[in-house]
Amino acid sequence: MLLAAVCSMTVLVSCTSNDDPVTNNAIRSIADLKGKTVGVEIGSIYDEELSKQNDFNVRRYADTKKGFEALVNGEIDAWKDDEIAISRSEMKRSGIEIGFLDDKSFDIGFAFRKDSQPLVDQFNAFLAEARQSGLYQEIYNRWINADDPEKVEMPEIQQIGTGEILPVGINTIIAPMAFYVGTEWRGFEVELIRRFASAINRPASISLYTMAEIPTALQSGEIDLWSGELFITPERQERYLFSDPYFTCHPAWFVRSAK
Numbered sequence: 001m002l003l004a005a006v007c008s009m010t011v012l013v014s015c016t017s018n019d020d021p022v023t024n025n026a027i028r029s030i031a032d033l034k035g036k037t038v039g040v041e042i043g044s045i046y047d048e049e050l051s052k053q054n055d056f057n058v059r060r061y062a063d064t065k066k067g068f069e070a071l072v073n074g075e076i077d078a079w080k081d082d083e084i085a086i087s088r089s090e091m092k093r094s095g096i097e098i099g100f101l102d103d104k105s106f107d108i109g110f111a112f113r114k115d116s117q118p119l120v121d122q123f124n125a126f127l128a129e130a131r132q133s134g135l136y137q138e139i140y141n142r143w144i145n146a147d148d149p150e151k152v153e154m155p156e157i158q159q160i161g162t163g164e165i166l167p168v169g170i171n172t173i174i175a176p177m178a179f180y181v182g183t184e185w186r187g188f189e190v191e192l193i194r195r196f197a198s199a200i201n202r203p204a205s206i207s208l209y210t211m212a213e214i215p216t217a218l219q220s221g222e223i224d225l226w227s228g229e230l231f232i233t234p235e236r237q238e239r240y241l242f243s244d245p246y247f248t249c250h251p252a253w254f255v256r257s258a259k
Contacts, residue, residue, distance in 0.1 A: 036077035106231035107245035143188035149176035169223035
């Protein structure tokens with residue numbers, strides 16, 4: 001299945017010999033985290049999950065970038081996030097790897113207000129057509145399969161722009177999903193959003209929010225679409241409408257490389 005393909009793309013750095021004292025202290029399972037410090041994004045599904053356990057300390061950060069920096073600097077022992085939260089090229093540059101993946105996986109979709117069913121239906125129709133025509137696969141290959149997504153050029157997308165502006169909120173800056181190069185938004189989710197906006201004749205206006213700010217922005221009508229690698233969970237479906245899944249991934253535990 002295409003959506004699950006990304007889960008097999010993640011390359012885990014194998015452990016070295018048992019004679020290596022660094023490897024003996026490496027984090028390869030939940031048991032290895034006992035007594036250590038784990039970082040999560042404030043308000044994320046992982047924040048909710050880890051707040052219920054007592055085996056390790058939890059530190060909360062405003063976003064993935066700050067948590068990733070804390071991991072690199074040795075302030076925390078692990079960072080829990082989506083398996084694609086940090087690009088392979090960035091992990092390699094920074095000496096970070098995925099220690100292990102959770103067994104479970106989650107579907108990812110865009111979130112909408114409860115009164116936005118017509119807009120949800122429009123996106124689902126666009127996504128179905130994109131899959132059938134091969135456009136989805138093209139976008140997927142461009143960003144998800146790229147060795148270094150930050151070097152990928154954003155394709156030119158025709159914007160007719162005569163309809164009402166489509167205000168979009170993004171709460172996570174992550175390559176390959178949604179990120180900046182200079183002042184330009186790029187990435188897998190960004191291209192999906194811009195192509196969808198073009199298909200319904202509404203120019204997209206993308207703004208960055210924190211995880212704490214964006215639910216209010218959506219519910220108040222400040223934005224119509226919430227993008228940010230949102231796992232579709234029963235709890236969230238009680239509060240928001242979700243599009244059909246456009247991606248599936250595993251939760252991952254990022255650690256400093258044993259090497």
